[in-house]
Amino acid sequence: MPSPPDLDTSLTYCTYCPKLCRHTCPVSNAEAKETLTPRDKMATMRLLRRAEVPQTVEQSEPLYGCTGCGACTDFCLHKVEPGQALLRGRAEAERDGRGHPALRDLAARFTAKSTEAARRARAGVSQDKRPTEAQIAFFPGCDAPELAPTMLSLCDRIGAEYVSLADGEHGCGGYPLFAAGQFDAFRLHAERMSRQLAGFARVVVNCPACVWAMRTQYREFGVPLAPAVEHTSEFLEGFVERLPIERRRAAAFYQDPCYLGRWLGVYDAPRRLAKKAVDDVREFSRARNEAECTGGGGLLPTTMPDTAHAIAEHRLTEVRQAKVSTVVTSCPTCKRQLDRDDVHAVDLIELLDEATRK
Amino acid sequence: MMPGRVSTTVPDRIAYARDLWPRGLITLSGGNPAPHQPDAVVWPVSTEEVQDIVRAAARTATPIVPFGAGSGVCGGTLPIKGGIVVDLKRMRAVVEVDAVAGAATVEAGIIGEHLEHELNRRGFTLGHFPSSIMCSTFGGWLAARSAGQFSTRYGKIEDMVRRVSFVDGRGELHSVDASGTPDITQWIVGSEGTLGIITRATVTVRPSPERQLYRGWSFPRVASGCEAIRRLLQRNLRPACVRLYDELDSFLHRGEKDHDEGVPESSGPEAMLEQYLSMLTPTGKSVIGEWKRRAIALALNRPELVNRVAGAVLPYAQKGCLLIVGFEGDKGLCEAEARAATVELERAGGRDLGEGPGLRWLKHRYAVSFRMQKVFDAGAFVDTMEVATSWDKLLDLYRAVREAVSPLAFIMAHFSHAYVDGCSIYFTFAARGANTADAERKYDAIWKAGLTAVTKAGATISHHHGVGLSKAPFMPEEHGAAMEIYRALKNVLDPSGIMNPGKMGL
Amino acid sequence: MSEQTGDGGQAGAGGGGGDGNEAPFWADRLVHAVGAAHVMSENGRALVRPGAPAELVDVMRIAGEVGAAVGIGLGAHNAGGIDVDLSRMCNVLYLDETSLTVTVQCGITVEALEHALGERSLTLGAALPPWSRTRTLGALLAAPRASEASPRTGRFLQSCIGVQALLPDGTEISTRLAPRKATGPDLMHVVLGGRGTLGILSAATVRVQRRQESRAAAAFKLPTLPAALSTARKLIVVGGRPADLAVSGTGTLWLEVDGPAALVAAEVALAERIAREHGGEPVPQTPPPRIKARPHERAVPLETVDSAVLASSLVGDSVRVIAWHPAGACVVDSARAPEPPPADAPALVAALKRRLDPNGRLVAWPGAV
Structure with missing residues (x-):
C-alpha cells in the first residue's frame, strides 16, 4: 500500500476534495452532518492551523468525531489518513488548551x-x-x-x-x-x-x-x-487444524475489527477460526476492508456516546434482518459496542473456549 | 422542536457555507472559507418535521435552503440570504423495494452509494451512477435532474421517477404521480429547492445486470465518432454507456507508459487534471513527458495559442478519438446488442481496441474527482460545462463553445449521455488567475462566453449539473417567455418566497 | 372538427357575447383576423380556424379584449365564447432526419402525420392504438390517454421534447430543444396534459423512428391471465423493449420487436424464456383482433397490474392489457363505453390555473373551470 502524503498535503487534498469518502465514515453517516465528514474534519483542522477560524473548544470538537476506523483511507485514491491526521489535530488542541471537555481527566x-x-x-x-x-x-x-x-x-x-x-x-x-x-x-x-x-x-x-x-x-x-x-x-x-471441537453454533456474523482488518491487514485468521466453531459464518454486506466500524474507536464512546451507540445500532441492522442472534468478533471494543439483549456479541476467545469444552 | 437536531454553532455554520462550486473553491483558496453562512442548520427525521420547519419559516419569512450532501457545482445550496439549511440526510430509509414491479420508494436524504448498495443487496440496481455517487443524495439527484454515467440505458433521474412527495413553501405535503395529467413530477424534479423540499420518491429499478460488456473503439475524428454513436442509438441499441473523447481529451488520456493503445489511465477530464497535477508538482509521480508538460504549462498561460495548435495538429499528430461503449443487463440481450454494435461501429469506420480500454474505464470511472485538489490550491481552477443539443446541431455546438472559450482557457471535451435524438457535450476547461480576484474575473468571463455561445447555438445550458447560482443569469435566455410559467409555479407553491431564494434566475 | 382534448363535456363559463341567434358583436374582428371562410358564428359564440400561429395570437388577443372565453376542442360546448379549431394548423415545420425528430403544428392528426413520416420511412414509433389515429397531435399531448404508450417509448407524451404554445394571456412560449435538460422544472409539462386550460399548444417537437433492419412478432399462450400478466411485467422489468406488447383477457401475449437482427432474435428468445417460466408455450402468431371503436380504458401502475385487471369483473375476450411501459399499462375493455373525462383538475393544477389565467380565459377542462 502506498504511504500517505505528508500532513500538509493531506489536509490540502481533503480541503479541496468533494467529500468522496464521506459515505464510508461511520460518524458522518450516523450524524448526517457535513461538519463531521472526513473532508470537513480535515478542512477544520487546516483552518485551525491557518488561524482562519476561531481557536475555540467548540471549533475543535469536530476533530474528535472520528473512530479512526480508516474506512475513508481505504477509499481514498491518495491514501490520506484522516484517522491519523486528526489525532495530530487533537494533540494540537490539547496543546492549546482547546481539547475535548470529556477528555480533560x-x-x-x-x-x-x-x-x-x-x-x-x-x-x-x-x-x-x-x-x-x-x-x-x-x-x-x-x-x-x-x-x-x-x-x-x-x-x-x-x-x-x-x-x-x-x-x-x-x-x-x-x-x-x-x-x-x-x-x-x-x-x-x-x-x-x-x-x-x-x-x-x-x-x-x-x-x-x-x-x-x-x-x-x-x-x-x-x-x-x-x-x-x-x-x-x-x-x-497456528492451532486451527488442532482445535478439539466439541460443539458448534449454528450461525453467526463475523465483525471485522477496524484495527485488525484495515490497519493490520488480518482478515482471514479470525474467519478460519470462527468457521471451526460456527456452522454458518455470515458475512456483512460490507465486510473485510469495507467493514463498517462499530463506533468504539477513537474515544468516540466518551466524546460522543449517543453517536457511538447509533453507529453500533446501524451495524446491527443486517444481523437483525437476518434473524441471527450472534456476532463473533475479535476485539473487546467491538464486542462491547455490539452486545445487546437480542444479539449476543462473542469474542473469538469465548467462542473457541465454548466450542472446545468437553 | 427537534431537540439536538438544530444547530447554530460556528463550526456547523462554516461547514454548510460551501458546496463544490469551483468559484467557491477559488474564494476558499484565497483564504475566505465561508462567505455565505446560514443562521441555523436543522436535521428533520420525518416529513412532519419538514412541514413544521417550513411553516415556521414561512411565518417569519426566513429563507430555507434544502440540503442533501452539498456536492453541487453551481452554488445551488449556498445560503446566500442566510436563513435555515434543512439537511435531509436523516431521512434516508429505503422504504420499499417492489421486486415484482421493479420499483423502489426511497427517502430523499440517502447517500447515493448507500442506496445503490441497499438495492444491490436485494438484487437490483438503480442504474444511476453519477461520479458524485459517493457524496450526493437521492433527493439532490431529483432536485437537480442528475444524470449517471449509464444514462443512455437507464435514463436520467427524471426518466426513472414514478412518484414524488414534496413539502411546498407553505408547508403543505403533496404526493404526485408521473402518470398524472399533467405530469406534476416534472414540475418538481429539477426545481432545485425553489418550489419545495422533496421528501421521498418512487423510482424504477432494474435487476442487477447479469452481464457487462465494455470495449474501446478508435475513430479518426470527433465527427465520425459522433456519427457512430448516433447510428447505434437510432438502430434501437441501448448501450449503458457511450463516451467519446475529443482529440485533445483522447491525447491527454494517453500516457507514454500505457501499453494498451489509446487506453485511458483514468477516465474523463481527470486525465487533464492529472497532467495539471504533475505539472504543478514537479516532484509528483508523473507519466507524462517533458514536452507534454511544457505544452500544458504554455496552455495555462496562453490558452488560445495552444488550443489553436492542438486543434490543428492533433488530429494528424496522433491516433484519433477514443470511444468507450458498454452494454449490460440480461445476458442474452446484452450479448446480442454488443454483437450488433460491433457490426455497426465497424461499418461507421471505427477500429476495435478490445475490452481493455472499456474495462479500464469501468474500473477507474470515479477517479476523476480525486484529481481536483491541487489544481485549486495552486491558484488555478478547473470546471466543467455540460451542455446538450440535438444531433444535427451537435458539432456546431462543439465548435462554437470551443471558439468562445479558447481565448480564455484551456478546453477539451468528451461526448457522453447520448440519446436517440441528441447528445450532451462535457467540456472541461482550466485556467489560472494572477490572484484570487483575477481568477474570479476570468472564471466569470469564461462562463459568460461559453454559455452565450451555447444559447446562440440553440442548445441547453445544462444537461445535468443544474443551474443554482452560477447559471441563474442565463435562465431568461434559456427559457424565454416560458420563465413566466416558472414564476407562476413559484408563486403558487412558495408564495412567501422563502424557498432557496436568489437561485435559478427567478 | 378537430378535437384537442377529445373529451367533450360541458363548457365552463363563457365570456361576453351576444344573445339569441345573433352573431356575437366581436365576430367581425375574428373575420378580420383569420378570414371569413374560417369563422362561423351564431348564438353568441364563434368557431374559428386560425391557419397560423400569428392568427392564433390575434384570436387570443381579441378574446382578451372582448372578454370571451376560449375553448379548444370543445365543439359546441363553449357557450358565449370562442371555439378554436386548429385543423388548419397541420404543417410539418421541420423534419430533422439526423436527430429523428419532427416539429409539427398541433392540428395535424396522427393519421396525417404518420402518412407524412411514412414517405421518409419514418414513423412515430410509439405503438398508438387505432382509435387514437384520428386524434390530433395536440389532443395526444394535451389530453393523453392511458392507451397511448409503448414499452420502448413510454407514454406518448414522453416522445415530446419541446413545444410552442400560447399562455392564457397570449404570451407565446417556445421551449428549448434538447434531448435532456437540467435547467429547472420541465416547463412544457404545464401545457402537456393541461387539457388546454393552462395554454394552447400550437406546435410540438416529437421523436420519430426510422424503419428498422428487421422486425419480428411472436405470441405465447399462458395457462392463466395472471401468468400472462406476470410474463409481460417481467419482460418489462428485466429490460425488454419490444415495439409493442399486449396481453389478452384469455392469457395470450403478443409482442413485436424490431432493430438489428441479432437483437430482434434475442428479444424474442427472452420473451419465450420468461413465458416458459410462467408455463407458457409459443403459439402461431396472428395479429390480435383489431378493436375498432374506442374502448373503455384504465391506467394501471405496474405494481398493481394483476389486482387491477382481475378486479374488473368481466374478464374475458373483451378485455386486453396494452400500452405496457416501464411504469404501468392500460386495461382496455371493448365491451364497455369509454370512460368519462376527469371531473376535476388536480388542486395544484387549479391553483396554477388561477395564477396563469386569473380571468378564466381558457376553458377546456370540463367541469374544472
Whole structure:
C-alpha cells in the first residue's frame, strides 16, 4: 500500500476534495452532518492551523468525531489518513488548551482503568501462570481482562500450556492516550509498558487497537519494545487444524475489527477460526476492508456516546434482518459496542473456549 | 422542536457555507472559507418535521435552503440570504423495494452509494451512477435532474421517477404521480429547492445486470465518432454507456507508459487534471513527458495559442478519438446488442481496441474527482460545462463553445449521455488567475462566453449539473417567455418566497 | 372538427357575447383576423380556424379584449365564447432526419402525420392504438390517454421534447430543444396534459423512428391471465423493449420487436424464456383482433397490474392489457363505453390555473373551470 502524503498535503487534498469518502465514515453517516465528514474534519483542522477560524473548544470538537476506523483511507485514491491526521489535530488542541471537555481527566481515568484491568486479569489466573518472563504471554487489554483465564484454559486445551499471563501493573497498551492526542502521556505509558513487558519474547494482545499502537506507534515515539506483538487471532490461527471441537453454533456474523482488518491487514485468521466453531459464518454486506466500524474507536464512546451507540445500532441492522442472534468478533471494543439483549456479541476467545469444552 | 437536531454553532455554520462550486473553491483558496453562512442548520427525521420547519419559516419569512450532501457545482445550496439549511440526510430509509414491479420508494436524504448498495443487496440496481455517487443524495439527484454515467440505458433521474412527495413553501405535503395529467413530477424534479423540499420518491429499478460488456473503439475524428454513436442509438441499441473523447481529451488520456493503445489511465477530464497535477508538482509521480508538460504549462498561460495548435495538429499528430461503449443487463440481450454494435461501429469506420480500454474505464470511472485538489490550491481552477443539443446541431455546438472559450482557457471535451435524438457535450476547461480576484474575473468571463455561445447555438445550458447560482443569469435566455410559467409555479407553491431564494434566475 | 382534448363535456363559463341567434358583436374582428371562410358564428359564440400561429395570437388577443372565453376542442360546448379549431394548423415545420425528430403544428392528426413520416420511412414509433389515429397531435399531448404508450417509448407524451404554445394571456412560449435538460422544472409539462386550460399548444417537437433492419412478432399462450400478466411485467422489468406488447383477457401475449437482427432474435428468445417460466408455450402468431371503436380504458401502475385487471369483473375476450411501459399499462375493455373525462383538475393544477389565467380565459377542462 502506498504511504500517505505528508500532513500538509493531506489536509490540502481533503480541503479541496468533494467529500468522496464521506459515505464510508461511520460518524458522518450516523450524524448526517457535513461538519463531521472526513473532508470537513480535515478542512477544520487546516483552518485551525491557518488561524482562519476561531481557536475555540467548540471549533475543535469536530476533530474528535472520528473512530479512526480508516474506512475513508481505504477509499481514498491518495491514501490520506484522516484517522491519523486528526489525532495530530487533537494533540494540537490539547496543546492549546482547546481539547475535548470529556477528555480533560482522561489520563487519571486511564491509569485507574489500566491498573484495575491488570488487577482483574491477575485475579483470575493462578500463580504459576503469572511469570515475569516467558516465551509467550497473553495480554487481554483493558476492555476485557476477564478473558485472561478463558484464554489460558483454551491454550491448555489446544496444547499451548506454555502461554502465560503478561502480568504487571498496567493492563492497557495505551491506545486511549494516543487517540486522545495526549501524546506525552502516551509516550510515558509506552515506556512503562516497554519495561513491564521486557521479559517476554512474544506478547499476544487481544485488543486490535493496542496491537496496532504497540507494533507501530511505540516505535514512532522512539520507544523500543522487546517482545513481538501479535493479535490473539494470529496466534490461535497456528492451532486451527488442532482445535478439539466439541460443539458448534449454528450461525453467526463475523465483525471485522477496524484495527485488525484495515490497519493490520488480518482478515482471514479470525474467519478460519470462527468457521471451526460456527456452522454458518455470515458475512456483512460490507465486510473485510469495507467493514463498517462499530463506533468504539477513537474515544468516540466518551466524546460522543449517543453517536457511538447509533453507529453500533446501524451495524446491527443486517444481523437483525437476518434473524441471527450472534456476532463473533475479535476485539473487546467491538464486542462491547455490539452486545445487546437480542444479539449476543462473542469474542473469538469465548467462542473457541465454548466450542472446545468437553 | 427537534431537540439536538438544530444547530447554530460556528463550526456547523462554516461547514454548510460551501458546496463544490469551483468559484467557491477559488474564494476558499484565497483564504475566505465561508462567505455565505446560514443562521441555523436543522436535521428533520420525518416529513412532519419538514412541514413544521417550513411553516415556521414561512411565518417569519426566513429563507430555507434544502440540503442533501452539498456536492453541487453551481452554488445551488449556498445560503446566500442566510436563513435555515434543512439537511435531509436523516431521512434516508429505503422504504420499499417492489421486486415484482421493479420499483423502489426511497427517502430523499440517502447517500447515493448507500442506496445503490441497499438495492444491490436485494438484487437490483438503480442504474444511476453519477461520479458524485459517493457524496450526493437521492433527493439532490431529483432536485437537480442528475444524470449517471449509464444514462443512455437507464435514463436520467427524471426518466426513472414514478412518484414524488414534496413539502411546498407553505408547508403543505403533496404526493404526485408521473402518470398524472399533467405530469406534476416534472414540475418538481429539477426545481432545485425553489418550489419545495422533496421528501421521498418512487423510482424504477432494474435487476442487477447479469452481464457487462465494455470495449474501446478508435475513430479518426470527433465527427465520425459522433456519427457512430448516433447510428447505434437510432438502430434501437441501448448501450449503458457511450463516451467519446475529443482529440485533445483522447491525447491527454494517453500516457507514454500505457501499453494498451489509446487506453485511458483514468477516465474523463481527470486525465487533464492529472497532467495539471504533475505539472504543478514537479516532484509528483508523473507519466507524462517533458514536452507534454511544457505544452500544458504554455496552455495555462496562453490558452488560445495552444488550443489553436492542438486543434490543428492533433488530429494528424496522433491516433484519433477514443470511444468507450458498454452494454449490460440480461445476458442474452446484452450479448446480442454488443454483437450488433460491433457490426455497426465497424461499418461507421471505427477500429476495435478490445475490452481493455472499456474495462479500464469501468474500473477507474470515479477517479476523476480525486484529481481536483491541487489544481485549486495552486491558484488555478478547473470546471466543467455540460451542455446538450440535438444531433444535427451537435458539432456546431462543439465548435462554437470551443471558439468562445479558447481565448480564455484551456478546453477539451468528451461526448457522453447520448440519446436517440441528441447528445450532451462535457467540456472541461482550466485556467489560472494572477490572484484570487483575477481568477474570479476570468472564471466569470469564461462562463459568460461559453454559455452565450451555447444559447446562440440553440442548445441547453445544462444537461445535468443544474443551474443554482452560477447559471441563474442565463435562465431568461434559456427559457424565454416560458420563465413566466416558472414564476407562476413559484408563486403558487412558495408564495412567501422563502424557498432557496436568489437561485435559478427567478 | 378537430378535437384537442377529445373529451367533450360541458363548457365552463363563457365570456361576453351576444344573445339569441345573433352573431356575437366581436365576430367581425375574428373575420378580420383569420378570414371569413374560417369563422362561423351564431348564438353568441364563434368557431374559428386560425391557419397560423400569428392568427392564433390575434384570436387570443381579441378574446382578451372582448372578454370571451376560449375553448379548444370543445365543439359546441363553449357557450358565449370562442371555439378554436386548429385543423388548419397541420404543417410539418421541420423534419430533422439526423436527430429523428419532427416539429409539427398541433392540428395535424396522427393519421396525417404518420402518412407524412411514412414517405421518409419514418414513423412515430410509439405503438398508438387505432382509435387514437384520428386524434390530433395536440389532443395526444394535451389530453393523453392511458392507451397511448409503448414499452420502448413510454407514454406518448414522453416522445415530446419541446413545444410552442400560447399562455392564457397570449404570451407565446417556445421551449428549448434538447434531448435532456437540467435547467429547472420541465416547463412544457404545464401545457402537456393541461387539457388546454393552462395554454394552447400550437406546435410540438416529437421523436420519430426510422424503419428498422428487421422486425419480428411472436405470441405465447399462458395457462392463466395472471401468468400472462406476470410474463409481460417481467419482460418489462428485466429490460425488454419490444415495439409493442399486449396481453389478452384469455392469457395470450403478443409482442413485436424490431432493430438489428441479432437483437430482434434475442428479444424474442427472452420473451419465450420468461413465458416458459410462467408455463407458457409459443403459439402461431396472428395479429390480435383489431378493436375498432374506442374502448373503455384504465391506467394501471405496474405494481398493481394483476389486482387491477382481475378486479374488473368481466374478464374475458373483451378485455386486453396494452400500452405496457416501464411504469404501468392500460386495461382496455371493448365491451364497455369509454370512460368519462376527469371531473376535476388536480388542486395544484387549479391553483396554477388561477395564477396563469386569473380571468378564466381558457376553458377546456370540463367541469374544472
